[in-house]
Amino acid sequence: MFIADLETPAIVVDLDVMERNISRMAEYCRSHNLRLRPHTKSHKIPELAKRQLDQSANGITVAKIGEAEVMLEAGITDMLIAYPIVGTGKAEKLADLATRADVSVSLDSVAVAEAISEAAKKRDARVGILVEMDVGFHRCGVTNEEEVLAVARAVADLPGLEFKGLMFFPGHLQVPEKERAELRAGVNDFLGASLAKLEDAGLRVDVVSGGSTPTAREGHLFTGVNEIRPGMYIFNDRNMVSVGVASIEDCALSVITTVVSTSVPGRAIVDAGSKTLSSDTHQVTAGKGFGMVKNDPDAEVERLSEEHGNLNIARSPRAYRVGERLEIIPNHVCTTVNMHNRIYGVRGERVETVWEVSGRGKVQ
Amino acid sequence: MFIADLETPAIVVDLDVMERNISRMAEYCRSHNLRLRPHTKSHKIPELAKRQLDQSANGITVAKIGEAEVMLEAGITDMLIAYPIVGTGKAEKLADLATRADVSVSLDSVAVAEAISEAAKKRDARVGILVEMDVGFHRCGVTNEEEVLAVARAVADLPGLEFKGLMFFPGHLQVPEKERAELRAGVNDFLGASLAKLEDAGLRVDVVSGGSTPTAREGHLFTGVNEIRPGMYIFNDRNMVSVGVASIEDCALSVITTVVSTSVPGRAIVDAGSKTLSSDTHQVTAGKGFGMVKNDPDAEVERLSEEHGNLNIARSPRAYRVGERLEIIPNHVCTTVNMHNRIYGVRGERVETVWEVSGRGKVQ
Secondary structure (H helix, E strand, C coil), X not given: CEHHHCCXXXXXXXXXXXXXXXXXXXXXXXXXXXXXXXXXXXXXCHHHHHHHHHCCCCCEEECCHHHHHHHHHCCCCEEEECCCCCCHHHHHHHHHHHHHXXXXXXXXXXXHHHHHHHHHHHHCCCEEEEEEECCCCCCCCECCHHHHHHHHHHHHHCCCEEEEEEEECCHHXXXXXXXXXXXXXXXXHHHHHHHHHHHXXXXXXXXXXXXXXXXXXXXXXXXXXXXXXXXXXXXXXXXXXXXXXXXXXXXXXXXXXXXXXXXXXXXXXXXXXXXXXXXXXXXXXXXXXXXXXXXXXXXXXXXXXXXXXXXXXXCCCCCCCCCCEEEEEECCHHHHHCCCCEEEEEXXXXXXXXXXXXXXXXXC | CEHHHCCCCEEEEEHHHHHHHHHHHHHHHHHCCCEECCEHHHCCCHHHHHHHHHCCCCCEEECXXXXXXXXXXXXXXXXXXXXXXXXXXXXXXXXHHHHHCEEEEEECCHHXXXXXXXXXXXXXXXXXXXXXXXXXXXXCCECCHHHHXXXXXHHHHCCCEEEEEEEECCHHHCCCXXXXXXXXXXXXXXXXXXXXXXXXXCCCCCEEECCCHHHHCCHHHCCXXXXXXXXHHHCCCHHHHHCCCXXXXXXXXXXXXXXXXXXXXXXXXXXXXXXXXXXXXXCCXXXXXXXXXXXXXXXXEEEXXXXXXXXXXXXXXXXXXXXXXXXXXXXCXXXXXXXXXXXXXEECCEEEEEEECCCCCCCC
């Protein structure tokens, strides 16, 4: 089968580019002696997680228990659930998982730790715990080194839990390089102070788990970091190009779409809307555009309806005709893949593989 | 089972409210002698389409052939696919459908009509055609009455096709009532001119298919309109409340979510992010907020990560604690439902029904 045989909209992944992305990140980690724990939320496909593990990743990251279960079924047994597990049902599922795999979770409160401990104790399971720090993104995470120590101490004392170290998500560093470097100093101050506190208290820190794709290759510049959790790097996207951590040639994933209408002057309407690309805005150019039309930088994916991509082609030098196909690089691959039940691996014009996005749509 | 037993995030639909929404729209259409063809993209659930048909809807609207197939399997045989069907494979599937159901599609070009005619001819099928008009939203649709006539004439002459009438989507009227009334005049001018042209040409117009939920109950104010295609009205959402066509009490659908972190001052983090709510922005208040927290108007769903809803609670008078559950009314129900594999129908605190979102994730 060839790309031209696929009905649109369809997600295709250039296997050569993807394989290069996987190898490069593995190589970077090897050369800096960092553990690599790719975040599989970007694809939710066990076969791709395995390709990452084959290239010297040390384990994977997932966002949900349901995703962890899908990965475990496929034989992957070293997982970090980088999300606070809250609720009795979820804590019990987590403890079940921990009897069958090497599972850690992140959390930022003693209450969450206690509930997990309760469930783990009942099953004689052992759940690894990373204390999450808020290094500036202001989402989850304790906000100072006193709290780091307080939660870590409580975890170390609770049965069924093993305090493993620290985790942070530097989401506010998804900006161009110069700004990243400035913001990194603040992150390092907090990391240094926390590690000193833990050392003083005699708490052993095995893992300091750091950045996602935008800061992945700067992992060695963060104080104490010995593991990174990039997700998007496997495919890359328009956001990653904009913050300068990937080039367009590094974007493995695109959406193949068909022009369905050119009736309105200055517009081309394609069959990829928000239910195909997701409504995630561009994080750099003040939210402008919902993707990048390959080979026509002058076409803007200006608006999305659910099934219509509304391209402003007023500034484009070329004509668009109904029935022709375009390739769009999405703003954010993670939410785009999440819209689809299957995606296609291609080499040249040939479709080599079909993957089911089997971790998609999990509630918990 | 009770709502409290559901793992979060979960979509619940208050059945009493939904049933009232369905009845009211049916009653409005009866009283104004309008045909009702609900757009089922808002739920993609055959059982709900049937409930709408039971309440005197005349048929349904879908966005894709795949959705039409799911509805046909459930026994629904009168469908409008309100989308230009482009591509040989799709035209053939459409013609197949037309041999088994009463199917119409909208289009705005002779090229699309010719391809469908070709496929229909081969199967001895008959596909109803509505010519789509761009009444101001600037997406699909011909832009003047001369083009309306040209496409309608071509359709009337092509084998396998039946020219049935006109369709428009007044998306630019998703604004408060006063602005809607002003914009309606322009729509009516175009409708009047087109209907006169078609009459002069001796082309019979059976259907003039108009607005979606924001203008649904103004259907009788549009020139010549004898059918409406509202979708969101079955559930309603924050956008519909903001344009004044629903009250909060009319919002049947909400997302049940759990607070997973309150570590960062002024913030509560919940387990409903963009992969649960969708990233669709609020269409009225300059995109502010990704949903409405029920019972706390001072909490703002300020940012979404994939699995984290980041609530700004700095202005809220109440405290939030990890483990408690909140209800969020989404900005846009259609894209929220599309994130889920199943949703729950509830009455009071009791879960009465589980529906599979079986039309979700269709490629074509």
